[in-house]
Amino acid sequence: MSKDTSKAPRRGRTQWGDLAVRWSFMLPTIVLLILVLAYPIWYTIEISFSSFDMMTFGAGEWVGWENYAWVVDDYRFWESLWVTLVYLIWALPIQIILGFGIAYMINAPWRGRGLLRALFIIPMVVAPVVAGGIWRMLLDPIWGVINWVFGLVGLGPFDWFGDPNLAMATIVIIDTWRWTPFIVLIATAALLALPRDVFEAAKIDGAGRWATLWSVALPLLAPVIAATFVIRWLGAVKMFDIVLASTLGGPGKSTSVINLFIYEEAFRSLNFAESAAMAMIVLVLTMLLTGVFLIGSRKLETMH
Amino acid sequence: MEITKTIAAPKAWLAGTAMAMALAMAMTGPVSAQDGLGTAEEPIELRFLANESFAATWQKTLVPEFNKIYPHINVTIDGVPYPEHLAKLMLDATSTTPDYDLLLVDDPWAPQMATIGALVDLKSPEIAAMTSQDYDWDDLHPAPLAAAQWEGKQYGVPVRANMLLMFYNKSLYESAGVPLPTPELTWDTFFEQAPKLVQDLDGDGTTDAWPLHTFFTRDQLTPTIWQTIMNSNGGRLLDDEGKPAFNDEIGAAALDTQRKLLDYAPPGALGHGFSESLQTFRQGAAASMFMWGSVYKTTAGGSDATTLGKDEVGIQVMPAGSFSAGAHRGVWSLGISTKTDHLDASWAFVQWMSSKEGEAFNASQTGSFPSRLNTLNNPSEPWAEPVYEAIKNAYDVTIKGEMWRMRHPKSDAAQQILADEVARALAGQATSQEALDTAAKRMVRALR
Numbered sequence: 001m002s003k004d005t006s007k008a009p010r011r012g013r014t015q016w017g018d019l020a021v022r023w024s025f026m027l028p029t030i031v032l033l034i035l036v037l038a039y040p041i042w043y044t045i046e047i048s049f050s051s052f053d054m055m056t057f058g059a060g061e062w063v064g065w066e067n068y069a070w071v072v073d074d075y076r077f078w079e080s081l082w083v084t085l086v087y088l089i090w091a092l093p094i095q096i097i098l099g100f101g102i103a104y105m106i107n108a109p110w111r112g113r114g115l116l117r118a119l120f121i122i123p124m125v126v127a128p129v130v131a132g133g134i135w136r137m138l139l140d141p142i143w144g145v146i147n148w149v150f151g152l153v154g155l156g157p158f159d160w161f162g163d164p165n166l167a168m169a170t171i172v173i174i175d176t177w178r179w180t181p182f183i184v185l186i187a188t189a190a191l192l193a194l195p196r197d198v199f200e201a202a203k204i205d206g207a208g209r210w211a212t213l214w215s216v217a218l219p220l221l222a223p224v225i226a227a228t229f230v231i232r233w234l235g236a237v238k239m240f241d242i243v244l245a246s247t248l249g250g251p252g253k254s255t256s257v258i259n260l261f262i263y264e265e266a267f268r269s270l271n272f273a274e275s276a277a278m279a280m281i282v283l284v285l286t287m288l289l290t291g292v293f294l295i296g297s298r299k300l301e302t303m304h
Numbered sequence: 305m306e307i308t309k310t311i312a313a314p315k316a317w318l319a320g321t322a323m324a325m326a327l328a329m330a331m332t333g334p335v336s337a338q339d340g341l342g343t344a345e346e347p348i349e350l351r352f353l354a355n356e357s358f359a360a361t362w363q364k365t366l367v368p369e370f371n372k373i374y375p376h377i378n379v380t381i382d383g384v385p386y387p388e389h390l391a392k393l394m395l396d397a398t399s400t401t402p403d404y405d406l407l408l409v410d411d412p413w414a415p416q417m418a419t420i421g422a423l424v425d426l427k428s429p430e431i432a433a434m435t436s437q438d439y440d441w442d443d444l445h446p447a448p449l450a451a452a453q454w455e456g457k458q459y460g461v462p463v464r465a466n467m468l469l470m471f472y473n474k475s476l477y478e479s480a481g482v483p484l485p486t487p488e489l490t491w492d493t494f495f496e497q498a499p500k501l502v503q504d505l506d507g508d509g510t511t512d513a514w515p516l517h518t519f520f521t522r523d524q525l526t527p528t529i530w531q532t533i534m535n536s537n538g539g540r541l542l543d544d545e546g547k548p549a550f551n552d553e554i555g556a557a558a559l560d561t562q563r564k565l566l567d568y569a570p571p572g573a574l575g576h577g578f579s580e581s582l583q584t585f586r587q588g589a590a591a592s593m594f595m596w597g598s599v600y601k602t603t604a605g606g607s608d609a610t611t612l613g614k615d616e617v618g619i620q621v622m623p624a625g626s627f628s629a630g631a632h633r634g635v636w637s638l639g640i641s642t643k644t645d646h647l648d649a650s651w652a653f654v655q656w657m658s659s660k661e662g663e664a665f666n667a668s669q670t671g672s673f674p675s676r677l678n679t680l681n682n683p684s685e686p687w688a689e690p691v692y693e694a695i696k697n698a699y700d701v702t703i704k705g706e707m708w709r710m711r712h713p714k715s716d717a718a719q720q721i722l723a724d725e726v727a728r729a730l731a732g733q734a735t736s737q738e739a740l741d742t743a744a745k746r747m748v749r750a751l752r
Contacts, residue, residue, distance in 0.1 A: 054420045057398040070749075075742075076724060141572035142589070161575030162520075164731045250522030251574045252731030253724070267391040268524065269717035269750070270416070 041283075048276035067277035077278060079253050080261035083168070087257060088236055090172045096229055098176065099183025100221065104213065106184075107191045117188065120181035128178070132245025135174045136161065164254040167247050171255050174242050179235065183228055190224040191217070226297035233293060237286055258282055341649050342376030348649040352381040352406035353393060355636070358464065358670065359383030365669050370656050377649050379406075390416070390716055397422030397641060405644040406653060407460075411635050412709035412719060414452045414459050419713040423452075423459040423639040424647070426654070434651050439659060440678075447699035448675035452637035454711070460637030461658040462675035463666065467698040468532055468632035469597040472618045476513050476591040479503060484618060485592070487697060491533070491561060491623045498568045501591040515568040517584045518594035521577040522727035524719045528709070529565075529594055530726050532632045534558035535705040537625035542710065548747050551740035558625075559729050559736035566730065574730060586610040594622055596634060597698070600691050601671035614687060619694045621701055631698035633708040635675070717750045 046059045048067055053060030071077050106113060123131070138146050139160035150156035160170045194217065202216045218225075240259040243249060249256035249264075262282070266275035342348035354362060363381040370379065382404075384392050390413055396402045397420060409417055417423050424431065427441075441449075444462065452460030470485060477484050480500045501515035519526040531541065531550075539554035549555075566573055570584055578596075585593040586603055588611050597619060601607075605614035622630030638657060640650045656662045660678050667674045668684045673695055680692045702708060710718045721743050729739035 054394065054416075055398060057395060074746075142570055142584075157571055159572050159574070162572045163574075164733065167575070247575060248522045248577070250727050250731065252522065252728045252733040254731065254733075256522075264720060268387065269720040270391070270394065270714070271717055271750075 044276045044279055047273050048280050050273060052271075052273040054270070063273075067273045068281070070274050071277045071281065074274075076253070076256075076261060077258075080256050080258040081282075083253065083256055084237070084239070084258045086168060087171060087175075087239060087255075088233070090168070091175050091236055092229065092232060094172065095176050095180050095183055095232060096225065098180045099228070100187045100225060102180070103184045103187030103191055104217065107188065117185070120184055122181075123178045124181055126178070128241035129245040131174060131178060132242045135170075135177075136246050139170060161247050162251055164251045167251055167254045171239075171243060171247065174246065175236070175239065178242070179232065183232065186224070186228050186231075187221075190221055194220050222303070223297065223301040226293075226300045230290065230293045230297055234286075234290065341374055341652055344376060347376040347378050348646050350377060350379045350405045350646060350649055350653060351403055352379055352408070352653075353389075353396065353404040354381050354383055354408040355389060355410075356383030356385050358672075361670050362666075366657065366662075366666060369665055369669075370653060370662070373656065374649075374652055377652065379653060386410075393417065393422070394420065397643070402641055402643045405641055405646055405650045407639050407641055408463070409452060409460050409637050409639050411451045411633055411637075412711070412715040414637065414639075415454045415711055415713045415715060417639070418454040418457065418459050421642055424642050424644075425457040425459060426461060426640070426651075427458040430647075431651055434648055436655060436659075439655055440676075443660065443676045443678050444658075445675050445677060445680070445696075445699050447633060447703050448635040448637075450703075451633060451635035451708070452639060460639035461654060462635045463638040463654075463657050463663075463672065464598065464636040465673040465675045465695070466596045466598045466634040466636070467673070467695055467702070468528055468594060468622065468630075468634065469694055469698060470620050470622045471585060471593040471595055471600070471603065472620075473585065473588060473591050473612065474616050474618055476501065476503065476588070479505065480591065482591075485620060485623075487620050487624075487629055489620075489623045491536075491625060494623045495564065495568075502568070503591075512589060514570045514584075514590050516565060516592045516594070517569050517573065517576070517581040517590040518565065519577050519581060520562075520566060520569065520573050520730055521575055521580075522723060523577050524716075524723045525578060526730070527719065527722035527726045528632045528634075530555075530559050530562045531709070531722075532594075532622055532630040532707060533561050533625060535625075535632075535707045536622065536628055536630035536701075538627035538705075540706060546712075546751070548744035551737070551744040555740050556736040559726065559740060562726070563730055563736065586612060588612060597691065597695060598671065598673055601687065604687065619691055621694060621698050628705050629697070629701050630705075631701045631707055633702045712751060714751055718747050721746045721750060 043059075049062060049064060050059035050067075051061045051063050052058075106116060126134075138144050139158075141147055141157045141159050141162070144160075146160075147157040150158065158166060161167055198216055198220070199212060202212050207215065238259060239257050240263065243255050243257050243260050244263075247255045249260050258278070259282075262275050262278045265271045265278065359381045360383060363379075367379045367381065371377070389408075389410065393407055393409065393413070394416070396404050397407070397417065407417070407423065409423070414423075448462035448465040449458075451462060452458060470489075472485050474484060480503055482497045482500050485494075498515040501513070502511055503513040504510060505512050518529055534540075534550060534555050537554050537558060539552065539558060540549045543549040569576075570589060572580075576584075581590070581593055582595060582599055582603070584590045585595070586609060600617070600619055603610050604612060604617035624630065638654050640647065640654060644650050657666065658675075660676060663672075663674050663676050664679050664682075664684060666672045667679055667688070674680055674692070680696055683689045683692050709715060712718060725734070725739040725743035725746075728734040728742075729736045734742070
């Protein structure tokens with residue numbers, strides 16, 4: 001029996017050619033990622049372990065963990081992490097519940113539903129700085145229309161930005177106004193994609209709207225809710241612009257979220273090395289928590 | 305005014321030659337500016353990094369006037385928001401290919417900029433050789449001139465001086481039956497009068513005019529109010545060894561005073577800064593305001609943004625403590641980048657803008673506060689007379705009480721620490737003493 005040995009090199013050449021084509025498709029993306037992601041992260045890591053040389057505006061002498069020790073010893077860093085956590089604990093559940101709730105309520109077919117969905121997009125496309133400015137005007141204790149409306153029913157005036165306890169609630173309200181529509185859109189798409197027959201079966205079995213929601217819709221939506229939570233978490237953890245435009249982190253340290261603190265340390269105090277160390281700590285924390293949420297999300301998908 | 309011509313583009317390896325040539329040319333007498341700096345075919349392009357609040361006005365008003373003398377020097381002024389201004393200056397100055405020839409530096413930044421070698425010493429022999437004979441350094445008041453000095457060198461000249469001053473609404477004082485403030489007003493008298501200045505002007509049962517407004521929000525400007533009160537009571541930021549001295553009894557009492565001001569400010573004041581306090585005063589809802597004096601012209605009937613008439617607004621130094629009246633220096637100085645390729649043209653612009661003629665034009669057309677005694681003593685318009693009197697008074701007071709922000713290469717970090725801690729005290733999250741002790745501890749580390 002003879003073997004056709006002439007085909008082996010050709011197959012090898014084809015495999016190499018195929019590999020080259022595949023890599024050539026990936027190359028632009030890889031280069032782009034290195035430029036916009038890997039390099040800045042590497043630069044941040046480098047600075048975080050160095051003293052910052054103002055003359056070259058780059059990493060200077062290697063200082064090991066000194067910048068990290070400085071950060072860990074700074075009470076303001078921990079306070080800002082706590083403020084961020086408080087914001088996340090309030091904002092994320094409120095937005096998820098409101099978003100899916102509104103989507104469920106407007107899911108029934110009715111005239112004008114399309115227009116309403118389109119209107120929902122408006123808060124998302126308003127620049128955060130503009131949104132912060134507009135809300136500052138609306139909530140002004142003297143001239144703001146919202147306090148005026150509350151005044152009509154004998155409430156207020158509320159010091160939305162000046163009261164340390166109310167200021168965080170105000171940030172959550174503005175953020176919820178901006179991002180709930182995003183969740184409504186995702187939830188609406190998810191609801192439309194649910195199998196009709198299951199709902200029809202529930203109806204035939206005599207399930208009411210509440211029972212249908214609790215026993216049919218929610219279990220089916222659980223993986224989508226989990227995925228939405230992860231997406232929104234990744235957006236919310238970056239909270240910065242609305243705080244900058246509305247409270248500047250105050251009053252006191254009430255709304256000084258971690259990204260605002262890092263920004264201030266870098267671009268106002270010019271403590272770039274320490275800020276880089278903070279950014280790395282926050283990056284690692286965010287990655288760890290995102291990993292946990294993703295595992296949870298996958299488990300939910302498997303369960304349902 | 306004529307400017308001596310020198311060679312262009314002094315590269316590092318040519319510096320010695322350049323200086324020799326400049327000196328030689330200075331000895332032969334000035335050359336006509338129009339003949340020497342740029343041509344119609346090849347004009348010199350200068351870029352100027354300024355604050356966005358007045359960059360556009362300067363571009364529209366000052367540059368055409370400058371071009372009447374130097375038609376072949378094109379100056380482009382870029383505005384940048386205040387919070388990003390210092391970082392942008394530093395980034396540009398340390399870049400291998402910087403964009404800007406002219407750098408506008410705020411009061412506390414000169415040490416930082418000087419330490420990284422970003423600014424030309426304007427009293428160096430090289431610059432002296434290019435300086436017009438009628439450029440009068442001695443006419444500049446020492447208070448604003450000191451803003452751009454560091455370690456014995458002059459890194460800029462004041463082009464927009466400013467002082468934290470007390471504005472008052474004469475109508476609201478009169479309607480409350482309270483005598484108009486004078487420079488002798490003390491903090492004690494101010495607080496005695498304050499309750500009378502809480503007014504219901506339209507008689508609807510709700511307060512619509514408050515005794516005062518100023519900065520209370522978490523911002524780097526807010527500690528300047530506390531510092532002014534502290535300085536006017538004899539307190540200091542740093543001791544002679546450069547260590548924090550502000551967390552003593554005087555400092556804590558001053559911060560308590562700023563907290564007390566909140567009791568007489570409009571609702572929401574804790575979240576208010578520069579814009580909100582200014583708007584409140586302009587709307588006639590605050591009887592007094594502690595604010596940067598440069599807003600005077602646009603507040604006292606000078607713009608559509610105000611409801612107050614020309615004769616309705618008074619201005620003077622802030623109330624006195626046990627040591628002196630209060631004020632706080634905030635001077636914008638114009639410097640030249642050490643990396644400019646157009647040192648002579650840049651100096652021509654700086655000289656013109658800070659000359660007697662240029663400053664007088666800037667003061668009358670854009671409302672910038674002058675630094676020259678010549679301008680201060682000869683106000684070109686009636687509105688400027690009381691204002692310049694207040695500025696002169698404030699200049700003297702600031703020198704006496706060292707009423708300026710920290711002079712240190714890390715002054716911005718120090719100011720941010722003060723902003724954090726003053727904000728905590730104002731929000732009631734710490735006592736004044738606790739907040740200042742924390743600030744002092746942090747500052748020792750930050751200033752290492």
